[in-house]
Amino acid sequence: MKKTSTRLADGRELLYYDTADGRVRDAVDRRPLTPVATASEIRYDALLGDSVAVASHRQDRTYLPPADACPLCPTRPGHESEIPAADYEVAVFENRFPSLAGDSGRCEVVCFTSDHDASFADLTEEQAALVVEAWTDRTAELARLPAVEQVFCFENRGAEIGVTLGHPHGQIYGYPYVTPRTSLMLRSLAAHAERTPGANLFDDVVARERADGRRVVLAGEHWVAFVPYAAHWPYEVHLYPLRRVPDLRSLDDAARAELPSLYLELLRRFDRIFGPGQPPTPYISAWHQAPFRHPLRADFALHLELFTVRRTTGKLKVLAGSESGMGAFINDVSPESAAQRIREVAS
CATH class of the missing domain: 3.30.428.10 (HIT-like)
Incomplete structure (x- = not known):
């Protein structure tokens, strides 16, 4: 596995995971993005003894865009996305609308494939193994952050679950507390x-x-x-x-x-x-x-x-x-x- 780290136009981290060691990932994000502004806050519920993340900025997140405007598809002429490359195998980037950020943890998006119409079940064993490697690598990296106590890799699939993007993807949460x-x-x-x-x-x-x-x-x-x-x-x-x-x-x-x-x-x-x-x-x-x-x-x-x-x-x-x-x-x-x-x- 080869991992390539780069930055999006607003400073968020983007990582490509490839099966070929020689793969070069040098595409640049040319979107005129402003820095991400988050209002994530962790509040403790004294009655139940657990915590709630309050993230009001997420009200403005992208919601069920048409396929030709998908932010998780590769960038192409006339459509610049969260993935500057023209194709990719697995890509992970910091969520632009995170539930957790800074001292309150971290949220990442995991794109399983560049094929918008696929699902995880459509992947080959080699492709699925690369996703597992990405999950493992992110778990190791997030474990080094002082604010993160636990890492949760997950996928929500289907509108019935509340998914807001149809592209095959999952998320990784680095919680600042034990869930x-x-x-x-x-x-x-x-x-x-x-x-x-x-x-x-x-x-x-x-x-x-x-x-x-x-x-x-x-x-x-x-x-x-x-x-x-x-x-x-x-x-x-x-x-x-x-x-x-x-x-x-x-x-x-x-x-x-x-x-x-x-x-x-x-x-x-x-x-x-x-x-x-x-x-x-x-x-x-x-x-x-x-x-x-x-x-x-x-x-x-x-x-x-x-x-x-x-x-x-x-x-x-x-x-x-x-x-x-x-x-x-x-x-x-x-x-x-x-x-x-x-x-x-x-x-």
Whole structure:
């Protein structure tokens, strides 16, 4: 992998990731951009014990532009974009409308391919492996920033999720705090170790699912994917490396090499869940990594959580009173039925 770092016209960092070492990336961003002005602020909720990012400048962010005005496509005559090059493999840049910035963290955009009409599932294994390398590299780089406590690599796909740009892309958040969901996992991890000295909660969950087998949907030599026993979403899959590691940087070569094929298979199955002729399945794909400075960092398990808000053809799982008001989920699909369906649509 070759990484080339440059700057956009307003000073934001842009990085190209290429498979060929000899690739030259010297295109210049010639747009007349003014420096980015952000108003990101972290506020602590004393009742819930968590934090909220207030980022009012995001109200002006680009919203569902036509394909010929896409800011993530390569630059071409008559259309200058966030990517000055005429083509690219993977590109990462600082978000012009970040939720987190400066002392409040960092937000980056990851463009998976220059093909506007593609999706992650359309990538080759080599292309997917390059995205994994980019995620890993950004995790390592953001870990060096004093303001960042945790790195979250994720993809929102589909208008139903709230995506504002149709180009295949994801994001990377460098949070200045440990997120509420991770805090809950760490609390459960500590409680399990106290109840069962010498045991690790993540290891025990993975072992239980592998032994049961009913919810396992895909297994490789180094990874296993399953619908969790208490899945919150109608179709939800968790993907774990069999050797527990805290983050993407810690994967060994064998696990790293196997990941692209398994991940692509999961995404392609998600697009087949609801049958032929249906629109692409909206989903959130979220990499959970250990906080950098937490005492339980070594006990945390890197894993992917992939889920869709679609519960059946033409119907969405809406977070209504119980879920939104109380955080108490009610699932319309049994995890065992969901696992069976995801196995049925295997390639």
